[in-house]
Amino acid sequence: MSYYHLAELVHKRATKYKSRTVLKYRDNVQNKWLSISWNRFSEYIMKTAWAMAEAGVETQENIGIYSQNMYQYLLSEFGAYANRAVSVPIYATASPQQVEYIVNDAQIHTLFVGEQFQYNNAHKVQMQSDVLKRLIIFDPKVKKHPEDTTSIYFDDFIASGENSDSMVKVSVRLKSIRETDIACIIYTSGTTGEPKGVVLLHSSFMEVFRIHDERLPKLSSKDLSMNFLPLAHIFEKAWTYYTLHKGMTIAINTDAKEIQKSIKQIRPTVMCSVPRFWEKVYQGVNEKIDSSKGIMRWLYTDSIKTGRIHNLDYKNHGLRPPLGNRLKFFFYNNTVFRILKMVIGIEKGVLFPCAGSPLSDTINIFLQSVNIPLIIGYGLTETTATVTCYPDRNFMLSSVGTVMPGLEVKIDPENNEILVKGRTVMKEYYKKPQETDKAFTEDGFFRTGDAGEILNGNTIVLKERIKDLFKTSNGKYIAPQAIETLIANDKFIDMISVIGDDVKFVSALIVPDYDAVEKWAKEHDIEYPTREELVNDRIVNTMIATRIEMQQASLAPYEKVKRFTLLPEPFTMENGELTNTLKIKRKVVAERYKDIIDKMYED
Template identity: 30%
Template sequence: MEKVARLFDCMEIQAREPRTDLLNAKENGVWRAYSTQEIHTMIYQLTIALLDLGVSGGDGTTEGRDKIGLISNGRPEWIVTDLAVQQTGAILVPLYPNSNPKELEQILNEAEVKYLFVSSQDLYDKVNAVCANIPSLKAIYSFDQLDNCPNWTVLLKPLPDGYRDRLSAISKTIGEDDVTTIIYTSGTTGRPKGVMLTHKNIVSNVVASGKVLNQIPLENKGALSFLPPNHIFEKMCTYIYLFYGFSISYAESMDTIGANMKEVKPYIFTAVPRLLEKVFEKIMAAGQQLTGIKKKIFLWSIKVAEQFQIENQSIWYKIQLAIADKLVYSKWREAVGGNVKAIVIGSSACPIKLEKIFTAAGMTVMEGYGLTETSPVVAVNCYINGRKFGTVGKLIDGVQVKIAEDGEILCKGPNITVGYYKNPEMTAEVIKDGWFSTGDIGELDKDGFLKITDRKKEIFKTSGGKYVAPMPIENKMKENHFIEQMMVVGPERKFTAALIVPSYTNLKPWCAENNIPFTSHNELIRNSRVIELYQSIIDGFNPEFNHVEQVKKVTLLPEEWSIDSGELTPTGKMKRKVIMEKYKTEIDKIYSGEEHGGELSVVSGEFLKK
């Protein structure tokens, strides 16, 4: 791709090879395709309207430029708004739709947002409840038709004569080093921070990551989008699509992804590991319903996929893989439209087992690593050459990494944030001599692959003075399909323990097969045979860890952790502090009584060391 400076330069590139289906969304139950020309016209109309409302780049400084808020699910209007705001010289402040009112109020006030766009009635109501406390806010516009909020289309008026000259004059004042967006982190701990990202930050990531995506043999450049576009991972990938000639289709909701995939038939999509876990659960649940030879073939195909290696496959393995593909994997691909070539994974660690299974099935999992502060990609596994299971791939072009004495990953490059908005102290804490401290512990192997071993802040010390890194333990044990979610605990305690949410999708069929009756999850996790099952799982994994890391006791929990119930961030990461507080009684019970020693045994849904 030619050298570009700003994100909105994608429009000029798109105009050279326009599409009839640049952006696509369901409207009143029917897919609606927006052409390149339609989208560009709306962007120009909204840009002029914002300028006429007084929105501008001010004195050119980050503080002096106007801020425009955006709270919406992914849809064509999101991209139109983002590009229009960029062309005015103002700064976009996107927020998570599931943010609570208090958090919205805090962010909108700190950023001094001038105008706000929301997608739906519930989001308008949420903001309207606190807007009286946001003095900078002048007006709210909605994408959906609402009775009590002006629709954004009132701003889309016929373009006046000379509008291109007006926009061109403004464009010349916007440079690659100007901040284009302030993205507030979802915050696994504490108050969200406003990460300032420049055009150069994101464009450099788009270009370097785009080179990786260009390795994928796509018959048609069609992508499905369903992750929050205000998250830098989805936003940056969206701009890869916009710069490299893709068509983007937006899923109606997280609940309709499966149906939308069958309709859209995408070749690529981005996801978080949690989604792959859910998809695999459904695959396993369907497989468990089979009988006779069909079930035996299904279970055999899973074993074949679990043995997948990138290189050095034997002829016998290739034969087995081809048979499994014809009989089983091809049906999986049909269930997601039949065209998926690659799944780009980010946000958190993906279990190696899932990477192997989906890649073996012809849907290559490309796991990468990064943070909001790194725009976001630091490293990524390529489609064919340059990938290794158990790592997050090789560094992308232009990004440097060094490992500090304590194992922390430090990054440097054009993708590194210029800092946190209105927080120079915290900026100085994490950026020293151009090197950004990621807070992650990792290592670079001899072949240049980056491996993440844990979060620096999540490593804890037991009361015996021994350090435990919880993430590798959790990721390894979650490879078992009976474990849905898991959090290792034990700071300043005598031994390592864990909270486990069983995979009820897989556990219930197992109970049916073994004639175990139950009426509720609470009853199920107290059943002695269920407890024995989980004891055997822990027994199987523990020898892979040193003594202090071995899980000595576990409590099974009846309800899954979710974003809505507050245990997960909007991107699916565990809020460890929230979970620790919510389950304090259960954790205290784990550590009550005398210190234990000897073999694992079970009492009332918990593993105890006698």
């Protein structure tokens, strides 16, 4: 198979697939999903590219995109690539301060914005900026500021470039594309300092296509991918580009809150996701099982046991299950498992990659047992996503899979840090030579910041983010993510932030699953006029304490959470407690809840 530069990828695929559908998107006015063909997609990209050239966009100029997932997002990115320009994605949830930082750091003159929220923030930045010159608005329903004379709606923008000069300019640029051109600059979340711009080349994405073709032979142009995670996230971006490489159809989910509805309407065969999605699936099924009685409860339990034996004890090891197990599995797969997957909307599933944070073995085993084709992976923005993922057979549950073809991975003997080398590794941190130097070893390996080990030659087991490791005042090292992953298995716990740095024992701030706790309280005749009174109730706290103790039974005594506080409000991005990828900003949480934390350590 040929591996194309992103500037020509869609156009090459359009010559093959022509009138076949490449994009689906929900039209909220008509309340239905609409389609765009490969030919039309290619045509729209060229119109966008011409308009950019007409607007004065130069080669390797940085073009910002501040939007939720929309089909115009992809038109803008691939229009930029046709001009040999650089895409700089900004999360749709970013604050004006975050937008301003990226605009200034990347010197963005042209910024594409999605809906009213993004336009309002971007216009505020533009009013105070000497850098940002123009906003181009995707959503025609956006109301512009009365004093805004420079912004233009996307449909009007792409109509402005259809002239011979722009067409010739783009044609010349397309003929001069290079694999070593910068494709995009993706800014990290900045959990431990100011954000850094990760510079990724077109050659990195072309290598992504090659190594995923080798690792994922099941996928084809017949697949339908649900675009769920933000396109500003490297996992979704690299995956979406790969699905275009394969010739798949992509359904674009604009509103993350609508994903459950979208999945049921689209019934995708593939979708990349983060553990939080599957944790919710697991909790929902567990509640169904817990509320069942008699024969139905036995049926659910036996089906999961049967699936675990069939898929994990035999199939995963390339072995043929016993006849009795095969017959039972066939029955359950076409009844219990199929109904479960139909309720979610994934009964046609071929492959569901999952990465971004740890998924507990308990949930992973359950999903494998009910025959959901989940594959766990590991990667970073700096490695253009995937470093490892599960192979088709012989994957190890507690691992993040085996090293992708073409990559070298080794472990730093000093601190067990995972080191990576290969064509998918970033070129540099944008305008940060000192940070770039620190990120690489003398022999050219990228320092991931993750501790791990290599088993059986190329299977990677993650231990912890090195910067997240705590050392208690008793001299014990604590890996907070491992503890959080265990405890978050409980259906009554939504989010947890473990505390342990330079204190005498481990504690935790816990955001309970309010719906589940409120239901339990009502069943036990506990009155709670306010949520604050609910989370402070002695009986509720005793119940949570008991469940925490059960979840952390496998931990060493010094690792166990000794005290905790239930919070009446969740951690949010708006309050700065979560990154755009929903990771907890430990420093922010520690500062914001200092009084509560200090109280847990009072004798």
